[in-house]
Amino acid sequence: MNSWIDLNALWKIIVVGFLAGAGLPALFAVGVRALNPPVGIDEAGVSRRAAGALGHTVAALCFAVVLAAIGWGIYIIVNHS
Amino acid sequence: MTGNDVVLALVVATALAFDFTNGFHDTGNAMATSIVTGALPPRVAVGVSAVLNLVGAFLSTAVAATIAGGLVQSHDVTLTVVMAGLTGSILWNLTTWYVGIPSSSSHALIGGVVGATIAAAGTSAVKWHGLVDKVIVPAALSPFIAGSVAALGTYLVYRVTRGIAEGRRTQGFRSGQVGSACMVSLAHGTNDAQKTMGVITLALIANGTLSAGAKAPTWVIASCAMAIALGTYIGGWRVIRALGKGLVEIEPPQGMASESASAAVILCSANFGYSLSTTHVATGSILGSGVGRKGAVVRWNIARRMVVAWVLTLPAAGLVGALAYWVANGIGGTAGVVTIFVVLVLASIAFFLASRHPAVTPENVNAAWTGSVVPEPAPATDEVAS
Numbered sequence: 001m002n003s004w005i006d007l008n009a010l011w012k013i014i015v016v017g018f019l020a021g022a023g024l025p026a027l028f029a030v031g032v033r034a035l036n037p038p039v040g041i042d043e044a045g046v047s048r049r050a051a052g053a054l055g056h057t058v059a060a061l062c063f064a065v066v067l068a069a070i071g072w073g074i075y076i077i078v079n080h081s
Numbered sequence: 082m083t084g085n086d087v088v089l090a091l092v093v094a095t096a097l098a099f100d101f102t103n104g105f106h107d108t109g110n111a112m113a114t115s116i117v118t119g120a121l122p123p124r125v126a127v128g129v130s131a132v133l134n135l136v137g138a139f140l141s142t143a144v145a146a147t148i149a150g151g152l153v154q155s156h157d158v159t160l161t162v163v164m165a166g167l168t169g170s171i172l173w174n175l176t177t178w179y180v181g182i183p184s185s186s187s188h189a190l191i192g193g194v195v196g197a198t199i200a201a202a203g204t205s206a207v208k209w210h211g212l213v214d215k216v217i218v219p220a221a222l223s224p225f226i227a228g229s230v231a232a233l234g235t236y237l238v239y240r241v242t243r244g245i246a247e248g249r250r251t252q253g254f255r256s257g258q259v260g261s262a263c264m265v266s267l268a269h270g271t272n273d274a275q276k277t278m279g280v281i282t283l284a285l286i287a288n289g290t291l292s293a294g295a296k297a298p299t300w301v302i303a304s305c306a307m308a309i310a311l312g313t314y315i316g317g318w319r320v321i322r323a324l325g326k327g328l329v330e331i332e333p334p335q336g337m338a339s340e341s342a343s344a345a346v347i348l349c350s351a352n353f354g355y356s357l358s359t360t361h362v363a364t365g366s367i368l369g370s371g372v373g374r375k376g377a378v379v380r381w382n383i384a385r386r387m388v389v390a391w392v393l394t395l396p397a398a399g400l401v402g403a404l405a406y407w408v409a410n411g412i413g414g415t416a417g418v419v420t421i422f423v424v425l426v427l428a429s430i431a432f433f434l435a436s437r438h439p440a441v442t443p444e445n446v447n448a449a450w451t452g453s454v455v456p457e458p459a460p461a462t463d464e465v466a467s
Contacts, residue, residue, distance in 0.1 A: 005218050009353040013346065014226060021227075021345030022234035025257070025338045029241035032253035036245050066257075073264055073344065076352050077271050078140050 020073075024066050031062030085288075088160050088418045092284045095167045095422065097308040098429075100277035102174040103186040104134065104312020107273065109321035110183065110343070110363035111265035114336030114370075116446060117325035120255040120262075123316070123443035129259075130266040131314035137270020138278075138306030151211045152195060155283070155293075157202035161409050163284045164418050165200070168425050169193030169402025173394060175432040181323035181441075181454030182387050185358035188394040190276055191216055196399025200406040215356065220391070223357045224365030227346045231366035234338035235373030242334065254333035261340035266313075268347045269359050274309045278302055318441040319454050323383070324364065326450045329371030330378045339363075339370035361391065380450075 034055040111133075112126040121129065170186070170193035177184040191212075198206050242250050278297040285291040291298070325331060331339075343359075343366045350357045364387060371379035408424075409417035439455050448456035 006214070006355065009350070009355050010222070012353050013350045013355060016349040017226060017230050017342070017346045018233065019345075020349065021230035021342035022237060022338070024345070025234040025261075025334075025341045026237035026241060028254075028257050028337065029238040029334070032250065032257075033242050033245055036249040036253070066260075070260065070264060073348050074267070076348050077137065077267060 020069060024069050027062045028066050031059040031066070034058035034062065085160070085415055087415055088164070089284065089288045089290070091418055091422045092160050092164045092167070093281055095164060095171070095425065096277050096281045096284065097304055098425075099167050099171050099174070099186075099190065099280075100274065100305050100308035101312035101315075102171055102178070103190075103273050103277065104131075104309040105315045105317040106174050106178050106183070106186050106312075106320060107269055107359055108313050108316045109324040110359050111262050111269055111340070113321045113325035113363075114331050114339055114367065115258050115262045116321055117331050118255065118258065118333045118336045119447075120258045120333060120336065123318075123321075123446055126262075127314050127316040127443075129263065131310040133263055133266035134270035134274065134313045135306050135310035137267040137272075138274035138309060139302065140267075140271055151215055152191060152208055153198040154202070154206045154208070155286075157198055157206040158194075158283060158287055159201065160284055160287050161418055162197045162201045162406060163194070163280060163287065164421060165197035165406035165409055166190070166194035166402045167280070168405040168421050169196055169398040169400070171425060172401050172428060173398040175429060177390055177394075178317050178319055179432055179436055181319040181327070182390040183320045183324050183360050183364055184387075184390045184394045185220070185360040186273060187276060187356075187358045187360075188216070188220065188391070189398040190280070192395035192398030193402035194280070195395070196402030197406040199399070200403035201410070216395075219350070219355050219357050220361055223346065223350070223361045224368070227342050227362040227365035228369035228372070230346060231339045231342035231369030232373035233369075234342055235335050235370045238334045238338050239374055251333050254337045258333050258337040258340060261337055261344055264344035265340050265347065265359070265363065268344060268351070270306070270309065272347065272351065272356070272359060274305045277305045277308070281305070316443065318443065318446045319436070322441055322446045322456075323454050324367060326447065327383045327454070328364070328367050328380060328387075330450075331367070331370065332374070335370035335374055335377070338373065339366035342366040342369065 037055065108127055108130055112130050115121045116123050116126050170189035173189045174186055195207055278301050281301045282291065282295065282297045286293055286295065343363045346362050347357060347359060368379065368384055371377045405421045409421045412420050441455055445456045451457050
């Protein structure tokens, strides 16, 4: 513990910050990708494959985790005093 | 100690005015990216942000005692000191808003109060260790932390969504962006409205209206919440434009990544006892989102200007605060406080008038960046009607 820099708080902020701040958008991106599979090119030209059941499940899971994290964030705000 | 109701009323009014400037100065932190990417229409964005700031201000009402107890010796703080400090912070906030620089309102407030305290009671009345530990070190670190988080987030988001049709991706991330921007607004309400509540409570204690260590009365909480929400709703279009258009050209996935980084860093640092400036975090995140996307335009010269302003914020607000104290104290008593109040009102009106010609409004906030905060007047656009 340094008296000028609270290292104990700092490393937690960095770890949680990266997990929530970069991890959640990435997870959201996974969800978006699951719903919208990349454009595939077949003989007929450009076609967009529709998301299947698996895609929808993956997307739902991702968005659920993101929503849960938002709920956790609000919980922190309310209880922080 | 002046047990003077006129002075107290002026101090409370000035504190609420500061809260108002705090609101419009910081609208951009939460909403700039959503506005420039078209995720939300400008007026809707500031409306949503205002409501969330209002809600946030009520959600968490532990008075931010850092401003008072942690930074200066409370017994050296008189109503005149508070008034002078607020004058310094408002004037600095207006100056930076006018030139379109997202500077930290918290730093302006702290600088003003510290400067006025030094003028009143000398440097020994300042808790320097607290100032470095609680204000300067976090301010130096937070843009880098937020920026790295946002850069990584942006990189991952683009990496994961590679190959998805552009329209689908934009659509998906616009909704995500709105969610993350709302979190930042909420966090802003809980953080920043509290600082003004703390200052008003401090003034009430200095006046003897409240006993030392009292909590903020309900009317203080309610009026601060209203002031910051109103300010947010007015919208600091100059700052929004500088952040959203000037710094980096932002796409929805970047906006989502940068707001998520801001929300995460602000919330978890509040949780772990670090009080950060929302502004530094948000600016760092937006820069990071520019670094994280290949080929994004990052205008480092604008970033440099902002950093210079950040470094200047504490001393500049402090200097004005000290000047205001000397003037008020020189004239003495109620007349002194009334004088700086009048000067402050006149200066605010001047800033407002200057900002109208030409104005940055919800209609032209998204105009192409041509090197200045105020957009080039576009001849015969379809926005003439509004």
